[in-house]
Every structure is written in structure tokens, then in C-alpha cells.
Amino acid sequence: MxxxxxTRRAGRSLKNAKARTLLTSxxxxxGAFTITLSLAAGSGGRQYAQDIVNSxxxxxxxxxxxxxxxxxxxxxxQEYSETPSISYGGGFxxxxxxxxxxxxxxALSEVESVTPVYNVTPKxxxxxxxKKYQVSVEAFLSTLKQEYLAGxxxxxxxxxxxxxxxxxxxxxxxxxxxxxxxxxxVVIAGSLPGSSDRTFTLTIGGVTKKSDLAAISxxxxxxxxxxxxxxxxxxAQQGTPIENAYMAATxxxxxxxxxxxxxxxxxxxxxxxxxxxxLMSFIFQFINVLQAILIGFGALAVLTSVFGIINxxxxxxxxxxxxxxxxxxxxxxxxxxxxxxKLEAAWIGFLGGAIGSALALAAxxxxxxxxxxxxxxxxxxxxxxxxxxxxxxxIVGLMVVSVAAGILPARKAAKLDPIEALRTE
Amino acid sequence: MEVSVIEIRNVTKxxxxxxxxxxxxxxxxxxxxxxxxxxxxGKSGSGKSTLMHAMSGLDRPETGEVIIDGENILKLKQxxxxxxxxxKMSFIFQSFFVQAxxxxxxxxxxxLEIAGVASGKRKEKVVAAxxxxxxxxxxxxxxxxxSGGQKQRLAIARAIVNSPKILFADEPTGNLDxxxxxxxxxxxxxxxxxxxxTLIIVTHDPELAGKCDIQIHIKDGKIESVTGAKKPxxxxxxxxxx
Numbered sequence: 001m002x003x004x005x006x007t008r009r010a011g012r013s014l015k016n017a018k019a020r021t022l023l024t025s026x027x028x029x030x031g032a033f034t035i036t037l038s039l040a041a042g043s044g045g046r047q048y049a050q051d052i053v054n055s056x057x058x059x060x061x062x063x064x065x066x067x068x069x070x071x072x073x074x075x076x077x078q079e080y081s082e083t084p085s086i087s088y089g090g091g092f093x094x095x096x097x098x099x100x101x102x103x104x105x106x107a108l109s110e111v112e113s114v115t116p117v118y119n120v121t122p123k124x125x126x127x128x129x130x131k132k133y134q135v136s137v138e139a140f141l142s143t144l145k146q147e148y149l150a151g152x153x154x155x156x157x158x159x160x161x162x163x164x165x166x167x168x169x170x171x172x173x174x175x176x177x178x179x180x181x182x183x184x185x186v187v188i189a190g191s192l193p194g195s196s197d198r199t200f201t202l203t204i205g206g207v208t209k210k211s212d213l214a215a216i217s218x219x220x221x222x223x224x225x226x227x228x229x230x231x232x233x234x235x236a237q238q239g240t241p242i243e244n245a246y247m248a249a250t251x252x253x254x255x256x257x258x259x260x261x262x263x264x265x266x267x268x269x270x271x272x273x274x275x276x277x278x279l280m281s282f283i284f285q286f287i288n289v290l291q292a293i294l295i296g297f298g299a300l301a302v303l304t305s306v307f308g309i310i311n312x313x314x315x316x317x318x319x320x321x322x323x324x325x326x327x328x329x330x331x332x333x334x335x336x337x338x339x340x341x342k343l344e345a346a347w348i349g350f351l352g353g354a355i356g357s358a359l360a361l362a363a364x365x366x367x368x369x370x371x372x373x374x375x376x377x378x379x380x381x382x383x384x385x386x387x388x389x390x391x392x393x394x395i396v397g398l399m400v401v402s403v404a405a406g407i408l409p410a411r412k413a414a415k416l417d418p419i420e421a422l423r424t425e
Numbered sequence: 426m427e428v429s430v431i432e433i434r435n436v437t438k439x440x441x442x443x444x445x446x447x448x449x450x451x452x453x454x455x456x457x458x459x460x461x462x463x464x465x466x467g468k469s470g471s472g473k474s475t476l477m478h479a480m481s482g483l484d485r486p487e488t489g490e491v492i493i494d495g496e497n498i499l500k501l502k503q504x505x506x507x508x509x510x511x512x513k514m515s516f517i518f519q520s521f522f523v524q525a526x527x528x529x530x531x532x533x534x535x536x537l538e539i540a541g542v543a544s545g546k547r548k549e550k551v552v553a554a555x556x557x558x559x560x561x562x563x564x565x566x567x568x569x570x571x572s573g574g575q576k577q578r579l580a581i582a583r584a585i586v587n588s589p590k591i592l593f594a595d596e597p598t599g600n601l602d603x604x605x606x607x608x609x610x611x612x613x614x615x616x617x618x619x620x621x622x623t624l625i626i627v628t629h630d631p632e633l634a635g636k637c638d639i640q641i642h643i644k645d646g647k648i649e650s651v652t653g654a655k656k657p658x659x660x661x662x663x664x665x666x667x
Contacts, residue, residue, distance in 0.1 A: 005538040016526040326522045329483060331511025332539045333504060419483055422518065 001336040010343035017316070024312045025352035027305035028402065032356025032394050033363075034298030037384065039394070040364050042291035044385040049283040051381070057276040058141070060112075060259060062251040064105060064266055064273045066095040084245035096245035097271075105251055105266060110258040115139055115226055116246035118233035123187045123197060125222065130172045137161075137186060137232060140223040141250065150176035151206030158227040161202035164220035168207050176207035186222070188232050192239045200232060302398065305352070306405040309345055313409035317341065317416075324413050325421025338414035345406025346399045353395035361386055430459040430590060430623045431480055436489030438475055438646075449475040450486060451646040457639070459590075462617060462624040464634035467643040474595065476643060477627045481514055481593055482506040494590065511540040515584035517613075519596035521576040525569035529560055529579055532568055536587045554586035555579075558612055574605030581612055591623045598633060610636065 014021040066083075084096045097116065106114040118139050124132035140156045149165055156162065161184065165176060173179035186200045202224055224232075237243045251266070251273070253259045259275055266273040317324070324337060364384040371383045438450040449472045457463050467473040478484035479491055482498045490497045494513065498506055515536060523532050533551045542550075555561050558578040563571065568579060577597065584592055597613060598606035614636065617624040626637060634640050642649040 001539050002541055002543075005544070009538070012527070012531070322522055323524060326524075327535070327539065328507075329481075329510065329516055330536050330539050331507045331509070331514075333507045336539075419478055422522065 001332060003339070006336060006340050007343050010340055011347055013316075013320070014344055014347050020312060021348060021351065024305070024308050025348045025355060027308045028302060028349060028352030028398055029356035029359070031298050031300075031302030031305055032353045032398055033360045034301055034356075035295055036357040036360035036386070036390060036394050037364060038291050038294035038298055039390040040360070040384040040386045041294065042287060043387055043390075044383040045287040045290070046284055047385055048377075048381060048383060049287060050280060053276060053280045053283065055146070057279065058252070059256055059276050060253045061141075062253065062259065062263055062266065062273045062275055063248055063279070064097070064114075064251050064271050065248045066097055066101070067270055067272050068095055084242045086242060086247075094247070096242055096247060097249055099244045101271070102246070102249055104269065105249065105271070108262065108265060110254055110262045110265070112252040112254045114249050114251050115141065116230075116249045118226070118229040118246070120188065120229060120232045120236055122232065123189050125167070125171075125184055125186050127171050127182070127184045131170070133167070133170055135167070135186070136221040137224050137229055138221045139226040139229045141252075147209040149207045149209050151180045151204070153206055156205050156223075156225045158225050159201070159203055160205040161222050161224040161228070162206045162208060163204055163222050164208050166220065167222065168204075179204045179207055184222075186224075186232070188235050190238065191236055195238075198235050200228065202228065302401060306401060309348060309402055309405040310408060312348075313341060313345055313406050314412065316344070317409050317413045320413075321416065321421045324416050325418040328416065328418040329422060334414040337416075338410040341410035341413045342403050342406045345402040345410070349399040349402025350395060352402070353398035356398075357391045357394050361391075428459045429456040430494060431457040431625075432490070432492040433476075433480065434490040434492070436479055436486045436491060438472075438479060438484065438486035448646050450479065453489070453643075453646075453648055455641060455648060455651060457623060457625070460618075460621040460623055461639055462614060462637040463626070463639045463641060464637040465625065465627045465641050465643060466629065466631065466634045468629060471643050472646040473627050473629075473643050475646075477593055477595060477625065480625065481516070481591075482510055511536065512587065513590045515587060515589040515592050517577070517580050517584050517592065517594040517597045519599040521573075521580045521600070523568040523571075523576050523579050523583070526567065528565050528567055529555060529563045529571075529582075530565065532579055533583045533586050536583060540587060550586050551582075554582040557585065557616060558582045572605075573601055574608060577601060577605075577609050578612065581609065581616070585616055585620075585622075588620065589622060591625065592617060594624065594626045596628055596630075597626065598630070599628075 081095075084098060086094045086096065102114050102116055105111060118137075120137040122135060122137060125135040126132040140153065140162055142153055142156070146153070151162075153162060163171075163179070163184070168176055168179045171179075171184060173182065182204050183201050184204060186202060188198050188200065190196055190198065202222075208220070234243070237245075251262070253262050263273045263275055327337060327340075328334075364386060368382045368384055371377070372379075372381060375383070377383070433453055433455050436450055436453045437448065440447045440449055451472075453476065465473045465476055475484060479486050480493070482491070482493075482501075485499060489499070491499050493509065496509075498509060501509070524535075530551055533554050534547055537547045537550060552561070552564065555564055558581050560575065560578055560582060563575070563579075568576065571579060577600075584594075592613075594613060598609055601609060610633065613624065613626075616622070624637070626633065628634055637653070639651065639653045641651050
């Protein structure tokens with residue numbers, strides 16, 4: 001018997017038991033729904049992470065930290081070390097980079113420049129006649145890709161700053177253009193008891209657009225020329241044990257091709273270096289684990305529906321004993337009888353997969369704007385991305401699972417003795 | 426002229442094991458000439474159904490030979506026997522066994538599909554078979570909407586669509602009243618005679634058996650007597666009853 005004819009007959013006998021077919025495929029559809037959504041969330045999450053990483057890092061950059069000593073037993077007192085570190089108490093401390101470390105790295109031939117991470121949290125930022133606002137200041141990196149509403153990042157020299165549009169607004173500039181060239185005041189508190197606050201005046205060189213990814217990167221920091229930030233940082237740390245020490249440094253490689261080699265070299269010198277790629281793969285790993293858990297739930301639903309299919313197909317074989325007997329009497333081969341029932345199972349899997357993934361697509365498309373609102377993501381960010389291949393994989397995969405579930409009932413049908421099956425009473 | 430299409434030699438079939446055996450067929454021998462109509466007569470439990478199953482390869486007797494068209498089907502593999510049934514034989518049953526949820530067309534098309542006939546060639550044959558049993562206007566009707574007589578005519582269409590050499594009919598009129606039974610008989614005899622098909626009817630109805638060329642009486646698994654068969658030329662008269 002031709003495969004096409006068997007497939008047609010399989011489809012027809014399912015049509016004759018519409019309710020049963022539909023219910024059985026809905027069971028498998030639940031699994032398809034979950035798996036399709038998990039896959040969509042995975043691709044959406046990876047895409048989102050990649051966007052964040054791309055807009056906040058540079059492929060030529062490495063993030064270097066001192067190698068932290070692994071704390072063998074945090075319950076025991078730790079030995080004191082002379083190197084600067086931040087102690088959190090309880091035996092946990094964070095080693096810091098010293099200026100000599102920075103110099104050593106800067107001396108490497110592949111290194112273009114080293115910028116220590118100066119994270120300054122001033123008391124406030126303000127300007128004449130305006131309110132005071134909390135802010136953080138970081139060093140401007142010319143390599144960072146960002147969108148300017150006014151001005152540019154081409155000429156950020158000492159005393160200049162780039163501010164996000166949100167600060168432009170609250171500091172009372174009517175438009176981004178209006179802010180260019182104007183001065184803002186950043187006030188830093190001294191670190192020693194009794195020391196006075198110090199006021200830094202910065203000239204606005206550019207206004208950046210509020211990022212689509214603001215939810216993660218916050219309101220954004222004011223970026224000042226690294227010379228200015230350094231000065232602020234030093235004033236803030238002056239006299240403390242961690243003066244001239246940094247949590248980390250950003251190393252800019254001379255070319256993209258050097259990055260991997262440089263990472264190993266710096267690693268060999270006793271530091272930990274992370275590239276943009278490392279950061280991405282770390283986030284990806286996290287997303288993949290989440291996705292795998294979700295798919296696991298879907299797989300559980302599929303497993304449950306497998307028993308449904310086996311049950312339905314067994315009943316179908318019983319109901320159609322005479323039909324099977326007749327077909328065998330008319331010379332239908334065992335193999336073909338078995339195929340007929342396996343193909344019916346395949347149809348059920350196909351239906352379930354199609355229904356489930358179509359519902360997932362509909363639900364996901366409806367949920368995307370809502371998710372965007374709740375998490376206040378940017379205009380063009382979708383956290384659920386449906387890629388065409390996922391539908392193919394889900395449907396074909398479920399068809400295979402269904403056929404496997406149909407093997408036992410199909411074998412029963414194939415083994416049926418036509419004489420017994422056709423006995424009248 | 427007397428080419429035998431079925432030859433049964435020393436066929437014995439027993440059921441059950443060791444101490445509790447039941448001999449359904451006991452050393453049965455006979456031959457059936459090509460194109461003849463044969464009635465296998467006997468009471469229920471006499472072994473007539475087992476005999477039909479043995480002749481059609483549905484059942485496999487332990488000993489003996491069942492030679493159909495020159496080939497001993499007991500020596501063939503299951504696959505080859507299936508092919509034999511798909512291409513050279515067909516069946517009509519007392520309870521019709523038409524597929525109620527399928528159209529007449531799909532019911533009749535089944536043996537052709539099983540035999541692997543391409544779909545392009547099927548249509549013409551199916552329509553011809555349905556017209557031969559006067560169901561040409563019911564091609565698209567579901568079988569469940571047919572009357573009993575129409576269902577058996579549909580079964581005949583299904584049995585003749587593949588132009589089989591041998592047609593087995595198991596109590597073909599057993600579930601029909603005498604008028605519709607008569608129509609079915611007429612169709613069966615008419616078609617098989619015109620096409621040279623060997624017709625084998627299993628029945629306990631002596632009247633139906635009387636219309637056949639040969640009557641094989643079976644009792645307790647043994648052939649009691651074989652009557653008729655000598656003058657196939659004189660037979661047309663038998664067909665004309667009803």
C-alpha cells in the first residue's frame with residue numbers, strides 16, 4: 001500500500017473521531033505551547049542581553065580585576081595583607097588594583113590605554129537656580145557607542161562632561177542644544193573627618209538619548225573626562241587606605257585581534273581579565289539555564305500526553321477490530337496496518353504541535369507590548385522572539401514523540417488475527 | 426477446459442493442544458475448476474468456515490497442500506500470501522463489513538489501495554464496479570446511509586473492483602430478506618460467470634447451494650460428498666432462478 005494512501009486513510013479515520021482527536025492533540029498542545037514560549041523567551045532574552053552588552057561595552061575592551069584569593073574557610077580569621085582591599089568583615093574582602101598594577105598593564109605592547117574604573121558617587125549635581133540631584137559619575141570612554149541628541153563625544157577634554165537627557169531635563173535646560181556649553185556643578189564630599197566638600201564645575205559637551213535599555217542601565221550616569229573623574233575620585237578617597245587603588249580597570253586593546261591574546265597575558269600576570277564576549281557568554285549561560293528549566297516543564301507536559309496518545313490509540317484499535325480484520329483479509333500487510341496507526345499518531349502530534357505553537361505565537365505577540373510596559377523596556381524590544389525554525393522543530397519533534405507513543409497500539413493492530421477479528425457475533 | 430484453480434490435498438487442521446485437540450479439517454481433498462461456482466455446505470461447526478480460511482490463506486493448516494493457480498500457498502511467506510489475497514482473491518461477508526463512516530467510493534477503493542494501484546487508475550475501476558452493482562448514483566454517499574441490500578451490493582463492488590480470480594462469499598445472503606437476497610445472488614452469479622471468476626460460497630442454505638455448479642458437503646471436518654461439476658455447460662438455467 002502506498003504511503004500517501006495510508007496517510008490519507010489515517011487522516012480520515014481521525015476526522016471520524018473529531019472530539020477524541022482534538023482532545024488528545026490538545027494535551028500534547030499544552031507541551032508544544034510551553035516549549036514554543038520557552039524557546040521564544042530564550043531567543044528574546046539572548047537578543048536583549050546582546051543589545052545591552054553591545055551598547056555598554058566595546059569588543060576591544062577588557063575588564064581587569066585583581067585575582068581574588070579564594071576564601072578557603074570563611075569561618076576562620078583571614079591573614080592580614082598589606083595590599084589595599086575593601087574588607088566587608090566576616091572574613092570577606094575584595095582586593096583592589098594599585099597604581100603599580102595599572103602601570104604594569106599599560107606597559108604591554110598590545111595595550112592602547114588603561115582607564116581605572118573611577119566610580120564616583122558625589123553628594124549631588126546641580127546648577128544655578130536648580131534643585132540638587134543624586135548622581136553617579138563615571139569616566140567617559142570614546143569607544144562606547146551612544147546616541148547624541150546634541151553635541152558629541154569627540155572633544156571630551158578635562159572639565160567636560162556628557163549628560164543623559166533625563167538630567168538635561170531636570171537641570172532646567174529647555175532643549176538638548178540649549179545645554180551645550182553650559183556649566184553644571186558636582187559636589188564631592190571629602191573622605192576624612194572634618195574635610196570640606198569640594199565643588200567641581202563641568203561644561204556640558206553632549207547630551208545622550210535615553211537608552212532603550214534604560215531599565216537595566218538605570219537613569220544613566222554623567223560621564224566626565226577621565227582626568228576630571230580621577231580628580232574627583234582622588235578627592236573622595238584621599239587619606240583612606242584605598243587611596244590610589246581601584247576595584248578594576250578597563251583596558252583598551254590596540255586591535256580586536258589582540259583581545260584574546262591580551263586576556264591570556266594579563267591573566268598570566270595574576271589578574272582576571274574579562275572580555276565583552278565573556279560577559280555575554282556569562283549572561284547567555286544564565287538565560288540558557290532558565291530556558292532549559294522552562295523546556296523541562298514543557299517536556300513533562302509532553303510526557304503526560306504520551307500516555308494519552310497510547311490510551312487513545314489502544315481504544316481506537318479495539319473499536320476498529322473489524323476494520324483491521326477486513327483490511328488484513330483483503331491482503332493489507334502487517335507493516336502497512338502498523339503504519340496506518342503510527343501515522344494516525346503522527347497526525348495527532350502534528351495537530352497538537354500546530355495548535356500549541358500557534359497559540360503560543362498568539363499569546364506571545366499579545367504579551368510582548370505588555371511585558372515592555374511592565375519592565376519599561378524600549379520601544380523596539382521584544383522579550384519573546386519567535387523564530388520560524390522553532391515551529392518546525394516543535395512540530396516535527398512532537399510528531400516523532402507521537403509516533404513513538406503509537407508504536408505499541410500499532411503493533412497490537414498489526415498482530416491482530418483477521419479470522420478472530422471478522423468473527424461475527 | 427478443466428483447468429483447476431484450487432486444489433486441496435490432504436489438508437488437516439486441528440485446534441487446541443495435546444490432550445484437548447479438535448480436528449476442524451480432517452484429510453480434506455478436492456479440486457475446483459477455474460470459473461466454476463462452488464457451494465461449501467455444512468452445519469455450523471462443520472468446518473466449512475475453516476475450509477474457506479484455509480483456501481484463502483487466512484489460516485494455515487498444519488499438513489497438506491493448498492494449491493492456488495499452481496502455487497502451494499502454505500509454503501509461501503506471509504508477505505507473499507498477503508499479496509496473493511490482495512491481487513487474486515476477494516471476500517464477501519455475511520455482515521457486509523463495509524466502513525460505515527466512509528463514502529462508497531472510499532469503501533470500494535480500499536482493495537485497490539492495498540494492492541498498490543496508482544490513484545489515477547483507481548477512479549475508473551471504482552466507478553465501473555459501483556455501476557455494475559447499480560450504486561452508480563451513491564458514489565459520494567456514506568455507507569451508513571445505505572440499506573442492508575445496498576450495503577451488500579457495495580461489498581460486492583468492493584469484491585469485484587480488483588478483478589479477482591477467486592471470490593469467497595461467506596453466507597452472502599444470510600442477513601438479507603429473500604427479495605434483496607435474490608438481487609444479491611443474481612449480481613454475484615452474473616458477474617462471476619461473465620468474468621470467469623471462480624465463486625466459492627460458504628452456506629448452510631441448500632437453496633442457494635443448489636444454484637451453484639458444484640456442491641461440497643462437509644461434516645465434522647470431513648468431505649461427505651461432492652455433487653454436480655460434470656456439466657458446467659448446462660448451468661445457465663440455475664442462474665435464472667429469481
